[in-house]
Amino acid sequence: MASVAQPVKPGKQGREEEQSFHRIRITLTSRNVRNLEKVCADLLKEAKKQDLRVKGPVRLPTKILHITTRKTPCGEGSKTWDRFEMRIHKRLIDLHSPSEVVKQITSITIEPGVEVEVTIAHNA
Numbered sequence: 001m002a003s004v005a006q007p008v009k010p011g012k013q014g015r016e017e018e019q020s021f022h023r024i025r026i027t028l029t030s031r032n033v034r035n036l037e038k039v040c041a042d043l044l045k046e047a048k049k050q051d052l053r054v055k056g057p058v059r060l061p062t063k064i065l066h067i068t069t070r071k072t073p074c075g076e077g078s079k080t081w082d083r084f085e086m087r088i089h090k091r092l093i094d095l096h097s098p099s100e101v102v103k104q105i106t107s108i109t110i111e112p113g114v115e116v117e118v119t120i121a122h123n124a
Contacts, residue, residue: 024095024102027117028057033089035111040091046105047095056093063088 026043030036040057047054064087071080095102102118110116 021096021098023121024097025119025121026093026095026106027119028091028093028114029117030089030111030114031086032111032113035114036089036091039108039111039114039116040093042108043093043105046108047093047097050097050101050105052101052105053096054093057091058093060090060092063090 028036028039030039044054044057064085067084069082069084071082095105097105102120106116106118
């Protein structure tokens with residue numbers, strides 16, 4: 001019996017064996033939406049240059065933290081209240097790439113007030 005060879009795309013041959021691919025989740029958190037969206041766009045642009053599989057940015061629900069406090073410091077006078085809120089925006093970006101490439105992608109300038117968390121999971 002003769003075995004049938006599977007067709008292989010040019011340029012992709014042996015690439016899977018050379019490097020181990022990882023699922024990489026980048027979590028971006030900020031109070032400022034414009035800075036957050038700019039960092040997301042920069043990350044996606046760098047990932048597209050490297051020809052990586054990208055999912056996202058996934059927009060998670062905004063957390064709104066409320067604080068209600070009395071205006072008067074001594075407690076006397078009319079009972080007037082101040083209401084303050086802080087909105088926390090969060091985005092997720094999933095990449096499927098070697099861990100060495102992540103260093104190149106995340107070397108972009110990150111806007112002030114944006115926190116970046118990178119989680120790497122081995123592909124099962």
